[in-house]
Amino acid sequence: MSDSPQPYRVLARKYRPRSFSELIGQDAMVQTLGNAIRRGRLAHAFLMTGVRGVGKTSTARLIAKALNCVGPDGQGGPTIDPCGICEPCRAIAEGRHIDVVEMDAASHTGVDDVREIIEAVRYAAVSARYKIYIIDEVHMLSKNAFNALLKTLEEPPAHVKFLFATTEVNKVPVTVLSRCQRFDLRRIPxxxxxxxxxxxxxxxxxxxxxxxxxxxxxxxxxxxxxxxxxxxxxxxxxxxxxxxxxxxxxxxxxxxGLSDRGAVRRLLALLLEGETTTLLSAVRDLYALGIEPLALMRGLMELVHAVTLLKAGRDIASPGQSAEEREALADWAAQLGFAPLHRLWQLLLKGHDEVASAVLPIESCEMALLRVMHAATMPDPGEIARMLREGGPAAGAAAAAPSGGAPASSAPAGRLPGSFADLIEAMWQRGKGQLAQELHDCVGLVRYAPPQLDYRPTPQLPSDFSARLLPALRELTGVAWQVAQADGPAEPTLLEQEQRRAADARARILETPVVKAAMAAFPDAELDDKLERWSAEA
CATH class of the missing domain: 1.10.8.60 (Helicase, Ruva Protein; domain 3)
Structure with a gap:
């Protein structure tokens, strides 16, 4: 009669590390433990912390083997390379050693469970060098259980070692942390x-x-x-x-589900192009295929984040990206400026939070995306306030968009922008993000009298700026422009003006009696950027 086949063991259990040499990605911890064992400087309590699946409990079992290994001849001492052959090593690996006690704190949270440990530590190990207690998810212990453990944890008998593992070290009391040697297991590359x-x-x-x-x-x-x-x-x-x-x-x-990324890319393209009807149809099609609205918002946020990183010069290539995705991200990074990308991110983030808590998720998703479509390319509140103060002819046009599609350009072809800021906004909205960014960050205005533009460049302005600007202005307005560098007095760049306004707003806030009193009471406090932005816009 043939033997029955062995039951299948999942890979996560079958390939658990059986020695420190098989523990990947934690070299610093292994070296520290090895040095401590060789020098006889063993702590009485160890705490392993890290995200799920990096080897916390496996490390605790390996430490138990390392401390209790007696070698193939039965004469060995603690070692960083346990033999895996002796009875203590095999018993610990199989979970049957009487002196190595594993406890799941998630199901043994009370003070009575800890009292059992406190009572048991008084007795010597039965057959091992050390009696070892492995407590998994130790942060789940109750406050009373932690308090009951403190004294024993600080001064345990010489034959006892405590090994703790947790994914949420911030929930472990500081009084416990201070009594343990802590190892932070890193995410594995x-x-x-x-x-x-x-x-x-x-x-x-x-x-x-x-x-x-x-x-x-x-x-x-x-x-x-x-x-x-x-x-x-x-x-x-x-x-x-x-x-x-x-x-x-x-x-x-x-x-x-990575094959769905192509559909999300097409959705972002529709969003940027202002195709309202097609966008709503695409959202419903993806919903019908089983894609949750929240996953849809998250996918769009991931794409915007990737475009922003690429624009900032970071290499984001990965095996998960297709050639089409890399090409699309590169195109968006070249066309969009940082300001529209940041607004896109904020609008999508707000929409994501709304969809997460919505009673009608798909409807909330549609409304959020429509808001993104109509607001992502609008000027920020500070720019709108400036245009309203100046009363420029394009102020109203820049702050409004037709209801049926993408925001209207504040300077369509054949119409000259009323101010330098309007010109930059028109550049953004016609997809000329790089030129708009350079005009905003690197150009000090000397004279703006359309179609005449005199400016003083900053050192950061590219040398081919003027050659690229002239055809763009002709395409944008339908008029031939005269653009020249000038040496006369120039206004600060728009970027410098924004930074100055922010600094002035910060200074005003810091001078208010309430903030002065708060800073005096809390010397290490810092002013929140959101408060500064709110004050500047107000």
Whole structure:
């Protein structure tokens, strides 16, 4: 009669580290522990903290093995490289050692559970060098339970070691933290995870494309356990090849929902183009396919964030990006300025929060996106206030947009902008973001009398600015302009004016009696940027 097959063990359990050499991404902690063991400077309590799946509980078990290993000959002492052969090592690995007690604080939160530990620590270990208590998710203990543990934790018997693990170290009382040697386990880098997953699929006799493993490592967000769970799912999802499953990048993208990114990109394009009817139809189509409104808002926010980082000069290439996505992000980064991108982000963030708490999520999503469409390219409140004060001919046009689509340009072709600020706003709205940004940040106005523009450049202004500006002005207004550098007195750049207004607003706030009193009472307090912006706009 044949033996029954062994039950399947998920990869996250099967490939738990059995030694410190298999613990990936935590080299600093391993070195510290190794030095402490070799020098006989062992703390009586250790606290491991970090996000899920980085190896907190596994590290605690490895420390228990390291402290109680006796070696193959039974004569060894504590070591950073436990043999895994002796009885204590095997018993601890199998979870049956009588002197290594594991407790889940999530289900043993009360003071009575801690009292049992306090009573038991008085007795010597039965068969091991140290009696070890591993308490997982220790932050779940009640306040009374922590208080009952304090004295024993500070002065435990020499034969007792405490090993704590938690994902929320901020919930652990400072009185407990001060009695422990703390190790912050870091998120595991994606390249290390991908290498680890390559070893796993090889051991499992599975074929996988490198890009597929890179996608899984990226989706794991630094957690080995999460990554192994995703890999387990990908192997089950993979089609059988000739003898072995093949995990492909295309299958992983589909499994993780990355294939929907193309639809979200098209949605952002419609949003920026002001295609109201098409936008609403696309939102409903995606909703019908099962994409939640909140996920839709989050996807748009991720795209805007990626465009902003790319514009700031950061390399955001990743295995999860298709060539089409990289091209689209590069185009948006070239066309959009920082100011519209920041407004887009703020509007999407507000919409995301509204959708998250809405009674009618899809309706709230549509309303939020319509608000984004009609407000993202509008001037900020400070600029509107300035235009209203000056009473410029384009002030009303810049602050209003037709109800059926994208905001109207404050200076359509054939109409000359009434002020320098109107000219910059018209540049933004006609997709000439780079020129608009340069006019805003790097040009001190000497004379503005359309179609005449005299300016004084800052050192940061590109040398080809004038050559690029002239055809853009002709296209924008339908009129040939005269643009020249001048050496006469010039106004500060608009960026410098904004910074000066912000500094003046800050100074006014700091001089108010209420703020003075608050600063005197709280010397380390800082003025909130939101309050400064509000004051400047007011």
């Amino acid at each position: 994606a390249d290390l995870l991908a290498t680890h997953f390559a070893h796993v699929v090889e051991a499992e006799s599975v074929a996988a494309e490198p890009d597929a493993l890179a996608l899984i490592a990226q989706a794991a967000e630094g957690s080995a356990r999460d990554g192994l769970s995703i890999l387990d799912q990908a192997i089950a999802h993979a089609e059988m090849g000739e003898g072995a499953p093949l995990v492909t990048a295309a299958q992983v993208r589909e499994m993780l």
